[in-house]
Amino acid sequence: MRVVAGECKGIPLKSAQGDNTRPTTDKVKESLFNIIGPYFDGGLVVDLFAGSGGLGLEALSRGMDHGIFIEKDNKAFQALQYNIAKCRYEEQTECYRNDATRAVKALIKRDEVIDLIFLDPPYAKIMYYDVIHQLVEANKIAKDGMIICEHSKQFTLAEAYGDFVCQRTEVYGDIAISIFQTKGE
Known part of the structure; x- marks a missing residue:
C-alpha cells in the first residue's frame, strides 16, 4: 500500500495488523x-473509519489543505499516526481515536464544512451510514462537496442523503464505491 499520486507519490503506507481493517488497494x-479528482484546490477532507488513513492521505497528497482522521481501533490508529508522520502531514491533520458516532457529533459542533468525506465502516455495520444524514442535515458538507462510501457490493446504500444523490457506483471485486454529490455537480 502506498500513496498513488501527488506530492507524496510513492510513499509506502503501513497497514494495521489483524482482521479489523481492510485497506483500500x-x-x-x-x-x-x-473519477473524483484527480487533484484538488484545497479544502477539508474527513476520513471516517480511517484505518491506516490511505484515502485521506491520498486526498491531502492530491491537494486538500486539511484532513481530519477518525479511527477507533488501536492498532489501526497507531498505523494511521505513523503514516501521517511518514507523509509529513502532522501540521495539516487532526487525528482522533474515537467512535464514528461521537466523532460526527463533534464535527457538527465545529465551525467548518467538509469538502470531501470518506466512509468505510466495517461491512457488517451498515447502520453507520446513517451518520451521513446527520452531517447533511446539519449542513456540514459543502454544497459542491462529495461523499464517498466504500461498502460490500451486496449492500445497496440509499439513493440520496438529503440533496446528495448517488451519482455513480463502481464495483471492484467484492467491494463497491458509491459517490454522492448534489444534483448538477
Whole structure:
C-alpha cells in the first residue's frame, strides 16, 4: 500500500495488523481518484473509519489543505499516526481515536464544512451510514462537496442523503464505491 499520486507519490503506507481493517488497494484508490479528482484546490477532507488513513492521505497528497482522521481501533490508529508522520502531514491533520458516532457529533459542533468525506465502516455495520444524514442535515458538507462510501457490493446504500444523490457506483471485486454529490455537480 502506498500513496498513488501527488506530492507524496510513492510513499509506502503501513497497514494495521489483524482482521479489523481492510485497506483500500492501490488499484481501487487510483481508480477512485481518477473519477473524483484527480487533484484538488484545497479544502477539508474527513476520513471516517480511517484505518491506516490511505484515502485521506491520498486526498491531502492530491491537494486538500486539511484532513481530519477518525479511527477507533488501536492498532489501526497507531498505523494511521505513523503514516501521517511518514507523509509529513502532522501540521495539516487532526487525528482522533474515537467512535464514528461521537466523532460526527463533534464535527457538527465545529465551525467548518467538509469538502470531501470518506466512509468505510466495517461491512457488517451498515447502520453507520446513517451518520451521513446527520452531517447533511446539519449542513456540514459543502454544497459542491462529495461523499464517498466504500461498502460490500451486496449492500445497496440509499439513493440520496438529503440533496446528495448517488451519482455513480463502481464495483471492484467484492467491494463497491458509491459517490454522492448534489444534483448538477
